[in-house]
Amino acid sequence: MSQVEETQPLISHLMELRNRLLRCVLCILAVFCALVYFSNDIYHLIATPLLEAMPKGSTMIATNVAAPFFTPIKLTGITAIFLSVPFLLYQIWAFVAPALYQHEKRLVYPLLISSTLLFYLGVAFAYYVVFPLVFSFLTSTTPEGVAMATDISNYLDFVLTLFLAFGICFEVPVAIILLCWSGVTTPEDLKAKRPYIIVSAFVIGMLLTPPDVFSQTLLAVPMCLLFEVGVICARFYRPKDEDESKSAGEN
Secondary structure, eight states, X not given: OHHHHXXXXXXXXXXXXXXXXXXXXXXXXXXXXXXXXXXHHHHHHHHHHHHHXXXXXXXXXXXXXXXXXXXXXXXXXXXXXXXXHHHHHHHHHHHHXXXXXXXXXXXXXXXXXXXXXXXXXXXXXXXXXXXXXXXXXXXXXXXXXXXXXXXXXXXXXXXXXXXHHHHHHTTHHHHHHHXXXXXXXXXXXXXXXHHHHHHHHHHHHHHHXXXXXXXXXXXXXXXXXXXXXXHHHHTTOOOHHHHHHHHHHHO
């Protein structure tokens, strides 16, 4: 009888997980179907920073026969996932929320919103600030007699890598808050290690961006600033055992 009682909650949790995943997939498919007609326009929007930096009369190329069709479709699918992130995070939140205490819900909810906004901010920063500078630098260094003709598939992989790098790196405040909240470190410890963290930010910028000083600096400097923001916000997220001891002292 006890095994049956244990199995029923497990089955209900699995069914709930299945329903949440199904809603996520349907949301992505719905957004994809709404955008697929504009696939070429979406690709042109993403390619605009490079096209504006290329010499006059230059164009991008497709070295694969099917690339002109599949590359915009691939970008549209990724765009559908990107636009569906708020709904996907809500489904994750709705699944795990019943297992959280009330005070944990009040703390986690701002983290979900801020992590989404920070990721979008990182992508926007890469598109509007980093791409024009990086592509202007790369096109200006093209040797004489060499025609710059970028393959559309390689370009898409390149920009998606930068989008992901900047989006993840802009999550630094959320990562710091979670580390401090879980008790792994404290804001005071992070302040003491600030010089090492600044050097690490520039190393990460060197590894995740093209080999030019502009893009490396444009990634490292925001990471350093976001680190300071995370340290300030982490003061409001005390470890769980500290919260419990404080509430016990008040009682």
